[in-house]
Amino acid sequence: MASNAVISPNLTQMLHKHYARNQRWGFMWALWTAILWGAWYVPGTALWSEHPYVDIAADQQSLRLAATAVMTWVHAITVFIFLLLWNMVLGKVKDYGRTMVRFSKISKWYALASLCGGPLAIFGSYMAMGFVGPVFAAISSLFYPVIGAIIARLWYKEKISKRAAIGMCIIIFGGMVIYGPSLFGEMDATNPNAWLGYVGGIMSAIGWGTEGAVAGRAMDVSDPDVGIHCRFSFEILFWGLLILPFLATFTDLPIKSLIIDTVTHSKAMLWIVLAAACHAYCYTAFYKSFSLIGVGRGEAIGNLYAVFALIFIAAFTLQLPQWYFILGLILTVAGSFVMFSEPAESVAQLRDNEPALEGV
C-alpha cells in the first residue's frame, strides 16, 4: 500500500497479515450478527405466548399491531440498557454523549437509521407476518442486503466485487431454499388484505437495507459501538414520544394498559430481556462489521440468520427442520466462503473514492 518505497518481503507479509486479521474480524462480527439474530427468534416468538400478548386474538389486527409497537418500545429500552453496560465496559460512554450532541451533522443519521430499522423494517415485518404469514416475512427480509448494497454503491461508491456479489446471491438463494417450499402452503389468493402483507414485506427489505447504508454514513466519522447506542436512543424516543402517544391519543387502543401489563408480568419481561440481550449484541456486531467489511458484505453474512433461526428453534422445540434445510444450509455456507475468499487487501479499501491498493 505504501506508494513511495521499496517494500521488504517482511513488511509485505506483515501488511497482508494485518489486512487478513481485519477481514477475519469483520466476517466474525457479521457471523455473530447471524447467530444472535437467529437466537433472538426464540425469546421473540415465546413472548407472544405470554400475557398480555397471548390474550390477543389473531383476527384483532389493529390490537396486535399496537401490542407490537409496545413490545418493540419496551424491547428497545432494554436493548439500550445492555448497550450502556457494553459501552461502560469499553469506556465509551463519554464518547456516546459527545456523538449524540452533534445531532445536526452526525447523530441525525443514526436517528434516520433507527426510523428505517425500527418503525419501517420491524413494523413492516410484523405486517408481512400478520397479513400473509411468517414464511413470506422471512423470505422478503432475505432481500435486504441487495437493497443495502445498491444504496451503499450508489450513495458512497462502496465496492462490490464480482465475488462478493456472487456470494451474496448464493446466500439469498440458500435462504429461499430453506423457506421457499413452505411458502406455497401460506399463500391464500382469497385473502383481501394480503396486499398489506406484501407492502409490509417490501417495507422490511427496504427498511433494513437502508438502515445499513444510512448508519454507514454516520459511522464514517464515529465509533460503531457508540453509533448503535445512538441508534437505539432515537428508536426509544420515536416510539415513546411520537408513535405511542399518538396511538394513545387518537385511537381507542389500550396502549397504557398494554405497557403496564408488559412490565408487570415477569415472564413477558424475562423473554424481553433475553430477546434484548440477543438483539443488543447482534446489532453491535452488525454495525462493527460494516466498518471493516462494508455494508453489502456485512448484511449478506448477517443473512445467515435464516439458518441459525431454524437451528435454535429446532434445539428448543425438538422439531427437526425439513430435508431441504440441509440443501439451503450448504448453499448459504458456500456463499459465505465465496465472500470470505476475496483478497484481504481488496476488503481493506471498501470504496472507490481513492486509487486501489498497490498490488490488488
Added chain:
Amino acid sequence: MKLHQKGFLLVELSKAPSMWDYQLLEKVFAEYEQHNDFREKTLRIALDELSAAGLIKCIENKLDTVNGKSKLLFNYQLSDFGITRMVDTGLLLA
C-alpha cells in the same frame, strides 16, 4: 465538550500533511487522559476503519521492534474524500 475520539483523530490529521499512527495516538492520549493497551488497540481499529472507508489513506509503512516483536506502523494522510466528509459532518469548515 470535547470532540468524539474518531472526530478528534480526523481533526488532528487535517492539521498536518501526514502523521504516523503513534503520533496520532499520543495526541489522543494527551487530550483524553487515557493511556493503556486496550485504548491503543481500540484507536488503531478506529484508524483501520477510517482507512477502509477511504477518509484517510496510508502513504507509508514501516516496521518497528517493540519488546523484541515486530510492529507495523502506518503514516496516514487525510484523503480528498475525508476532507469532504469532514466538511459534511461539521468537523472542518468549508
